Amino acid sequence: MRKLVMVSMLIGLGVLPACTRTTNTMGYIVDEVLVAEVKPGIDNRASVEKALGKPSIAGQWDDKTWYYVSRNTKQTAFLMPKPTEQSIIAVSFDAKGNVASVNRRGLEQVANVDPVNDKTPTLGRETGVLEDLFGNIGRFGSAGSAGGPPQ
Known part of the structure; x- marks a missing residue:
């Protein structure tokens, strides 16, 4: 019994x-x-690039805003990591390329997304199984016709 306890403790x-x-x-x-x-x-x-380096992210539709993003997380074993600290520095430029503003955000920007029913809600019309399977028939031209795949 004593050996069993010792082995269990060593494994633990x-x-x-x-x-x-x-x-x-x-x-x-x-x-x-x-x-x-x-x-x-x-x-x-x-x-700005000389002082801070290249940005982590540039604006999606234009490059008038540069973002410098950092995040610290903690994780226990196999559990999901949890953010403990975050810094977002947004440098905005005017039309001439001069700095217009420097804004800072932190951990308040973290959004916790919780999926519902394993489905992602989408905007638009609902389609059925048959339309998903056969919906593209006749929508595209044949090879060599306008709108068809290139030859």
């Missing part, structure tokens, strides 16, 4: 490190001194 001690909490840092590493030196009306794209 061997498995215990798998349950430790790990931390991860992802994205831009913020240097507060450099961020404070970026001034609206004084700096431009070239000086």
Whole structure:
């Protein structure tokens, strides 16, 4: 019985490190001194890139806003990581490429998305199984006709 208890304790001690909490840092590493030196009306794209480097993300439809994003997370074993700290620095430029504003956001921007019923809601019309299977028949031209695949 004593050997069984000792073996169980050794196995428990061997498995215990798998349950430790790990931390991860992802994205831009913020240097507060450099961020404070970026001034609206004084700096431009070239000086911002020289000071802060290339942005993590540029604006989706235009490049008038550069985003520098960083996030720290903690995770225990196989559980989902949870954000502990986040920094989003948004540098906006005017039409001439000069800095218009420097805004900062933090952990309040984190959204917790909880899927419902394993379905993603979409906008538009509902389709049935038959329309999903046969809906594209006759919509496209044959090879060599206008709208058909290239030859």
